[in-house]
Amino acid sequence: MRPLFEVERMFRWIAVLIIAALIAVDQGLKFLAIEYLQPIGSFPVLDGVLQLSYVENTGAAFGMFSEHTTLLSVFTAIVVVVGLALLLSGRLRDNLARAAAVLILAGGAGNLIDRVARGFVVDYIEPLFVDFAVFNFADMLVCVGAGLLILYLILDLVRERREAAQEKQNEPA
Numbered sequence: 352m353r354p355l356f357e358v359e360r361m362f363r364w365i366a367v368l369i370i371a372a373l374i375a376v377d378q379g380l381k382f383l384a385i386e387y388l389q390p391i392g393s394f395p396v397l398d399g400v401l402q403l404s405y406v407e408n409t410g411a412a413f414g415m416f417s418e419h420t421t422l423l424s425v426f427t428a429i430v431v432v433v434g435l436a437l438l439l440s441g442r443l444r445d446n447l448a449r450a451a452a453v454l455i456l457a458g459g460a461g462n463l464i465d466r467v468a469r470g471f472v473v474d475y476i477e478p479l480f481v482d483f484a485v486f487n488f489a490d491m492l493v494c495v496g497a498g499l500l501i502l503y504l505i506l507d508l509v510r511e512r513r514e515a516a517q518e519k520q521n522e523p524a
Contacts, residue, residue: 363439366449370435370457377461377489384475384487399479406485407471420466427463431456447503454496461489 384405388394393404409420434456443449465472474485 359441362449363441366438366453367435369453370460373454373457373492374461374464377457377487377492378464380475380488381461381465381473384473388475393477402477402479403475404477404485406474406477407469408474408485409471420470424463424466427459427466431459431463434459445503445507447499447506451496451499451503454492454499456496458489458492458494458496461492462487 384403388403388405391405393402395402410423434452437443438449438452438456443452462472472487472489474487474490476487476491477483477485
């Protein structure tokens with residue numbers, strides 16, 4: 352049986368490989384959007400529900416901060432580097448926290464690549480059944496990762512409160 356530290360190190364490098372694979376998927380989808388969607392603008396997928404629309408987004412979520420692409424790039428790069436260091440340090444012990452970090456890092460890096468290489472992020476998924484921004488695969492990774500992170504934090508808080516209550520019960524009167 353392998354020592355625990357070797358298994359932990361293996362999990363960290365598997366996480367890096369998953370991040371790389373998700374970035375590759377994101378960049379591949381964006382390449383397809385540029386190649387096939389940009390010339391036609393939009394393509395209906397499900398009538399009245401979903402279409403693919405080529406959009407060049409210079410901002411962050413919903414086009415916010417579109418005048419500050421460089422600042423967004425620097426901020427995203429810092430988040431990705433710090434997050435990757437945290438993931439590789441082994442300080443994240445909970446699998447839910449690790450999964451959240453992997454998704455957030457992959458999505459952040461995918462959009463950072465766009466901002467640095469193109470000066471904008473390629474968006475292409477447009478829901479039609481609701482008034483919502485056009486987004487991409489990397490955005491979905493960040494959103495799902497953020498949701499998992501929030502769930503982890505809530506569960507961790509509940510666990511801490513339960514442990515504190517248990518300790519209080521075990522105290523001598």
